[in-house]
Amino acid sequence: MAVIADREGAYAPPVREENYLTWDHSIKSWLFTQDHKRIAILYLISITVFFLLGGIFAMLFRIELLTPAGDVFEADRYNKFFTLHGVIMIFFFLIPSVPATLGNFLVPIMVGARDLAFPKINLASWWVFNVAGVFALLVLVTGGVDTGWTFYSPLSTSYANTSVFLAVTAAFAAGFSSILTGINFIVTVHKMRAPGLTWFRLPLFIWANYATGVVIMLGTPVVAITLFLIAVERLWGVGIFDPALGGDSVLFQHMFWFYSHPAVYIMILPGFGVISEIIPCFSRNRIFGYPFIAFSTLSIAILGFFVWGHHMFVSGQSFYTGMVFSFLTMFIAAPTAVKIMNWTFTLHGGNVIMTTPMLYAIGFIGLFTIGGVTGLFLAAMGLDVPLHDTYFVVAHFHFTMVGGMAMAFFAGIHFWWPKMIGKMYPEFMGKFACIIIFTGFNLTFMPQFIVGWLGMPRRYHAYPEEWQVLNVMSTAGASILGFGFLACIACLIWSAFWGKPAKQNPWGAKGLEWEVCTSPPHPHNFTSIPVVTEEAYSYTGEEVLDID
Amino acid sequence: MTSVTMGPAEPVIPHHFETKPQHNECNILGMWLFLAQEIMFFGGLFTAYAVYRFKYPDAWEAGSAELNRAIGTGNTIVLLVSSLTMALSVYFAQTDQFKKLVASFSLTMVFGAIFLIVKAFEYHEKYTHGLIPGAWWDPIHPPEIDDPSKMQLFFIMYFIMTGMHAFHMVIGLIIAAVMMIMMLKRKFGPNKYMPVEMFGFYWHFVDIVWVFLFPMVYLI
Ligand SMILES: [Cu+2]
Numbered sequence: 001m002a003v004i005a006d007r008e009g010a011y012a013p014p015v016r017e018e019n020y021l022t023w024d025h026s027i028k029s030w031l032f033t034q035d036h037k038r039i040a041i042l043y044l045i046s047i048t049v050f051f052l053l054g055g056i057f058a059m060l061f062r063i064e065l066l067t068p069a070g071d072v073f074e075a076d077r078y079n080k081f082f083t084l085h086g087v088i089m090i091f092f093f094l095i096p097s098v099p100a101t102l103g104n105f106l107v108p109i110m111v112g113a114r115d116l117a118f119p120k121i122n123l124a125s126w127w128v129f130n131v132a133g134v135f136a137l138l139v140l141v142t143g144g145v146d147t148g149w150t151f152y153s154p155l156s157t158s159y160a161n162t163s164v165f166l167a168v169t170a171a172f173a174a175g176f177s178s179i180l181t182g183i184n185f186i187v188t189v190h191k192m193r194a195p196g197l198t199w200f201r202l203p204l205f206i207w208a209n210y211a212t213g214v215v216i217m218l219g220t221p222v223v224a225i226t227l228f229l230i231a232v233e234r235l236w237g238v239g240i241f242d243p244a245l246g247g248d249s250v251l252f253q254h255m256f257w258f259y260s261h262p263a264v265y266i267m268i269l270p271g272f273g274v275i276s277e278i279i280p281c282f283s284r285n286r287i288f289g290y291p292f293i294a295f296s297t298l299s300i301a302i303l304g305f306f307v308w309g310h311h312m313f314v315s316g317q318s319f320y321t322g323m324v325f326s327f328l329t330m331f332i333a334a335p336t337a338v339k340i341m342n343w344t345f346t347l348h349g350g351n352v353i354m355t356t357p358m359l360y361a362i363g364f365i366g367l368f369t370i371g372g373v374t375g376l377f378l379a380a381m382g383l384d385v386p387l388h389d390t391y392f393v394v395a396h397f398h399f400t401m402v403g404g405m406a407m408a409f410f411a412g413i414h415f416w417w418p419k420m421i422g423k424m425y426p427e428f429m430g431k432f433a434c435i436i437i438f439t440g441f442n443l444t445f446m447p448q449f450i451v452g453w454l455g456m457p458r459r460y461h462a463y464p465e466e467w468q469v470l471n472v473m474s475t476a477g478a479s480i481l482g483f484g485f486l487a488c489i490a491c492l493i494w495s496a497f498w499g500k501p502a503k504q505n506p507w508g509a510k511g512l513e514w515e516v517c518t519s520p521p522h523p524h525n526f527t528s529i530p531v532v533t534e535e536a537y538s539y540t541g542e543e544v545l546d547i548d
Numbered sequence: 549m550t551s552v553t554m555g556p557a558e559p560v561i562p563h564h565f566e567t568k569p570q571h572n573e574c575n576i577l578g579m580w581l582f583l584a585q586e587i588m589f590f591g592g593l594f595t596a597y598a599v600y601r602f603k604y605p606d607a608w609e610a611g612s613a614e615l616n617r618a619i620g621t622g623n624t625i626v627l628l629v630s631s632l633t634m635a636l637s638v639y640f641a642q643t644d645q646f647k648k649l650v651a652s653f654s655l656t657m658v659f660g661a662i663f664l665i666v667k668a669f670e671y672h673e674k675y676t677h678g679l680i681p682g683a684w685w686d687p688i689h690p691p692e693i694d695d696p697s698k699m700q701l702f703f704i705m706y707f708i709m710t711g712m713h714a715f716h717m718v719i720g721l722i723i724a725a726v727m728m729i730m731m732l733k734r735k736f737g738p739n740k741y742m743p744v745e746m747f748g749f750y751w752h753f754v755d756i757v758w759v760f761l762f763p764m765v766y767l768i
Contacts, residue, residue, distance in 0.1 A: 108564075115564035117574040183581045191574045192565075217581055221589035229596070229708070238681045238704050240596070246701045251599050255592055529566065 019422065019520040034119035035523060040105035041420070042126050043096060044413075046133065048489065050092035057085035059482055061461075062475040070462035078461035079146035080162070084139070086149030087167055091174040092136060094401055095263065096129065097409045098270030099181055099216075103209045105420055107185055109513045110203050112194025112532065114524050117187040125180035132173030139163045139170060148459065150260070153241035153252040157233045165234050168227040175220040175227075178266070182216030185209050194512075196532035200291065203511055203536045207294045208273025211301035215262045215269070218305065223259030226252065253315055257308035265304040267401060268368075269297060271408030272339055275361050278415050279343045280537045281509040282358040283350025287537045289342040296335035303332045313384045322381050329379035336372055340365060351541055355507070356430030360411030363438045367403025371396060374449065389459070392452030395445045403441055410434070410488060417492060418502030419513055422520040424547060425495040433491055436484030443477025500548055508543030510536065554646045555737020575742050579749045586716075590757055593712065597705045597764065604698045610691030611702030612766065614679060616670065620766040623666050624758065630659030631755045638748045641741035650731060653744075656751065657724050660717055667714055671707075679703050706765055713761055716754045723747060 020037045030038060061081040064072045073081070104122065108115050116122050139145050145167040147156040156164050189210045193202070229240050230252075239245020241252040272293075280287040287293065309317055309325030317325075343365055352358070374396040378384050387393060417425055447470040452458075456467050463471065505514040513521070516530050559568040601608045633655040640649035678686035681700045690696045727747060730736065736744055 113564060117564075118578060119562075119564065179585055183578055183585070186581055187574050187578045190577060191570060217585045218588055221585045222592045225589050225592035232708060236682050236704075238700065240701075240704055240708075246604070246695075246698045248599065248603065251596060255595070524563070 018523070019518060020523045021422065021520050023523050032123065034115070034123050036104050036108050036116050036119065036122060037420070037521060037523075037525075039122050039126050040101050040103075043100040043104060043129070046126070046130060047093050047096055047101065050088050050133065050136075051485075052489075054085050054088035054093055055482055055485065057081045057088070058478060061085070062478040064461050065463070065471045066475050068463050068465045068468050068471075073461065075461050076146060077144075079148075079459070080144035082459060083145050083148050083167075087139075087145070087171065088136060089401075090149055090263070090267075091171045092129075092133060094267040094405055095174070095178055096181075097267070097405065098274060098412060099178070099185070099209055099212055099266075100125075100129070102205075102274065102409075102412045102416060103185065103212075103270060104181070106205060106416065106513060107188055107209055108192070109517055109521065109525050110206050110511060111189060111192055112197055112512055112526070112530050113188060113192035114526070114529075116184045117192055118184050121180050122184055125177045125184075128173055128180065129177035132170045132177060135166050135170035135173060139166045142166060150256060151227065151230055152256075153230065153233070153247070153249045154243065156230055157240075158242050158244070165231050168231050172224050172227045172231075175224050178216050179220050182213035182220075185213035186217065189213075194530050194532055200294070201532055201535045203273075204276035204287065204290070204293050204297070205270075205273035207297045208269045208271075208276065211297045212266055212269045215266050215301050215304060219259040219262040219266070222255060223263075226255040226259070250312070250316055253312050254308070257311045258305070261308040261311065262301075262304040264397070264400065265300055267405050268408075269300065271364070271405045271412075272297065274408045274412035274415070275343060275364055276339075277509075277511070278357045278361040278411055279346050280350075280539060281415075281507055282353045282355055282361075283347050284353070284508075284539050284541045284543055285346050285350035286539055287342065288345035288348075289338075290535075290537070292338050293342050296338040299335045300332060303328065303335070307332055310379055310384070313381050314388050326379055326381040326384075330376060333372060333376055333379075340369055340372075353545070354431075355414075355545075356425070356427060356434055357411045357415035359431055359434045360407050360414065363434065364404060364407040364411060367399055367407060367438075367441065371399030371401075371404055374399065386455070387452065389457055390452035391448040391456050391458055394458050395448035395452055398445050398448075403445070407437075410437070413492065415507070416513070417495070418506050419517070419519050419521070421496050421499075422502050423495050423497075423499030424502050424506065425492055425499055427547075429487070429491040433484050433488035436487060437481060438484075440477050440480030440482070440484050444474050444481055445477070447471070447473040447477070503546045506545065506547050508545055510538055510543075554644060554649075554734045555641075555740045556735075557739065559739045572742055575746055576749075579746050583749065583753045586753060586757075590709075590712070593705075593709050594760070594764070597709060600701055600705060604695075604701065606693040607691070607695070607698035608702050610693055610696075611699045611706065612768070614674075614677065614687075614699075615706075615766050616673065617766050619666060619670055620762055623663050624762050626659050626663050626666070627755050627758050630656045630663070631752055633659065634748050634751045638741065638745050641736050641744040642738055644738045646734075646737075649736075649744075650728075653724070653728065653731065657721060657728065660721050660724070660751075664714060664717055664721075667710065674703070681707070709761055709765065713754065713757055716757070720747075720751055720754055723750075 020035055030042065033039060060073070061078055064070065064078055070078070104116070142163045145160070145162045145164055147160050147162070147164060151164065151168060189202070189206055233240045233242065239247040241247040241249050243249055276287060276293055307325055307329040309321055310329045313322050374392070378387060378393060378396060414425060414430055417423070451467050451470040454467065456463055502519045504519050507514070512530055512532070516526055561568055561571055565571040565574070633652045636652040637649055637656060640652060674680060675684070678684065678688050681704045685700055687699070691699050693699070724747065727743060
């Protein structure tokens with residue numbers, strides 16, 4: 001790749017051999033860094049803590065569900081466990097997972113820029129996220145919250161006597177931090193691309209994070225004001241959504257889902273981006289149908305705003321409204337299927353190399369397809385009536401969010417780990433953890449499809465005895481899954497300290513981060529801004545792995 | 549007489565930008581996106597307001613009649629004038645006219661403050677009329693409609709919407725005060741007018757919110 005002249009920065013750049021991790025070791029240089037790569041690492045630490053916390057709550061209620069009787073925890077405590085699991089996993093893990101870590105790290109590098117457009121705002125985003133995290137921890141110490149992560153009114157406004165106010169404040173602040181990230185991404189992609197890097201030469205990871213930014217920007221403020229109204233209603237004691245005082249609780253559901261359905265695309269679109277990078281790399285093949293994947297990303301982002309009513313088929317929304325939402329929801333499956341097809345065709349005829357990231361990515365395709373197809377079941381209005389609020393729904397969204405998003409997140413973390421940390425993780429341990437996670441995941445959630453189909457409702461701590469076998473399977477699976485996650489995280493942390501140093505391009509991958517940046521990158525990413533002369537994914541099949 | 553240009557002598561470019569125009573374009577686009585999310589934020593409130601208006605038209609009419617249209621109109625004019633002086637401030641910063649910049653920017657702040665003071669008097673009037681929802685709710689002339697309690701919902705929405713707008717004004721004035729100090733230290737000028745322009749975007753946006761809020765709450 002050709003280069004153009006370097007323009008030195010406002011402050012003296014560090015010595016050339018240094019990388020962004022080593023050039024300054026002080027705590028201050030980390031906590032107040034404006035370097036997008038360091039902020040990515042900070043975010044990675046924060047969300048790992050919340051991921052483990054959310055996982056602990058999942059284990060606690062899975063223990064309760066081992067036996068049909070509600071014997072280990074009382075119902076109140078059970079309600080708090082699943083609520084905290086939902087709030088923490090959604091607002092503090094899934095939403096920031098890929099954008100705030102891999103996105104922060106890679107968006108500027110992939111567009112050939114030295115940083116995001118607004119580095120200070122990026123740092124502010126991490127701080128706001130941690131303030132939100134403090135509120136979430138305050139919820140824990142003040143006795144938890146038991147409304148479910150959806151905060152439905154009037155339960156959340158009139159009946160719950162738990163820390164609803166702190167919980168909605170935490171979600172509000174976490175949403176605000178994601179807005180800052182989203183705006184930063186959009187501006188960076190529009191205005192900071194390197195010379196020659198046209199829109200259709202951008203890696204699909206960039207398209208995905210760009211579309212995510214748009215959804216964050218347009219959706220999050222709506223849930224922010226909705227949660228704000230809930231907080232006002234509780235503090236002020238007036239009835240905004242409480243039917244007893246003239247309010248409309250269905251209006252709350254509309255406003256909540258107007259964000260919270262698009263939020264699932266905030267969670268999954270960046271995952272799609274990760275998969276679109278890994279599949280061509282380890283198939284040694286050009287991605288099949290680049291423009292189709294790019295435009296399907298945008299159309300999911302747009303269509304995602306018109307399907308929220310599928311959460312309200314049994315909430316008293318009119319029959320015709322339900323029909324429209326049902327139809328639109330099925331419609332959105334089309335662009336998603338387009339992606340699955342394109343990844344499959346990329347594999348087809350490729351020279352597939354089974355590394356850990358590839359294993360996760362292929363697991364993603366299978367699990368996400370199951371999650372997506374069962375989503376179509378639930379989009380069908382007639383079928384949703386019996387399945388609504390059963391374990392079928394629980395299994396469906398865990399297939400998309402854990403089988404989909406968490407798998408994509410771990411795929412991406414393993415893929416870019418050598419670039420971010422400069423160390424290779426042990427390949428055998430990586431694959432081992434991946435297989436454990438895949439096995440545990442299926443054992444956890446497959447039985448939930450069946451038990452949901454049989455009619456077991458979600459959010460109850462006791463259930464009839466005939467469903468015990470399936471629930472025991474699910475709890476056993478959750479234990480295996482939890483072990484897999486711990487093994488995976490332990491393996492990565494171990495390698496950060498004692499792993500083998502990574503070469504610049506261990507995977508033989510295409511892209512600015514591999515072809516131009518050192519591992520780990522220089523604090524300013526590039527010694528000079530690269531000029532891009534070819535499209536992304538120009539794999540020839542000749543690339544080789546460069547691992548000792 | 550020596551000609552002194554206010555602000556920095558050379559355009560200031562942070563290290564991660566290549567050119568000054570790139571820096572400016574990023575700022576402008578970022579501000580537009582921020583305002584887009586603000587529109588969605590207020591949009592949620594406007595939606596809730598509209599839904600309840602259709603549900604309880606009588607209560608809404610009675611509630612709206614309690615508001616003082618003359619004061620509302622006057623305040624609208626105050627705010628529109630502040631937008632004009634704000635636009636002039638940007639122009640004076642770009643064209644290197646220091647005294648006029650300070651004057652017009654001060655006027656913007658003064659008009660903003662007048663708006664808030666008038667608003668505070670309006671809120672107090674509502675208080676004396678017993679129109680604060682919640683525990684204090686005790687209207688001195690209850691509306692003659694089927695279900696007078698629904699007028700409370702109108703005033704909840706009134707206070708939240710105008711309060712959220714006033715909150716944005718307060719934030720604006722705080723930022724303006726900081727900018728005023730920087731301005732007097734000659735930090736802004738033809739080579740660095742972006743902060744003034746960015747603040748202008750924000751200020752105009754807050755005014756436009758009021759332009760929609762005023763007819764919705766006071767007039768219809
Ligand atoms: Cu949905």
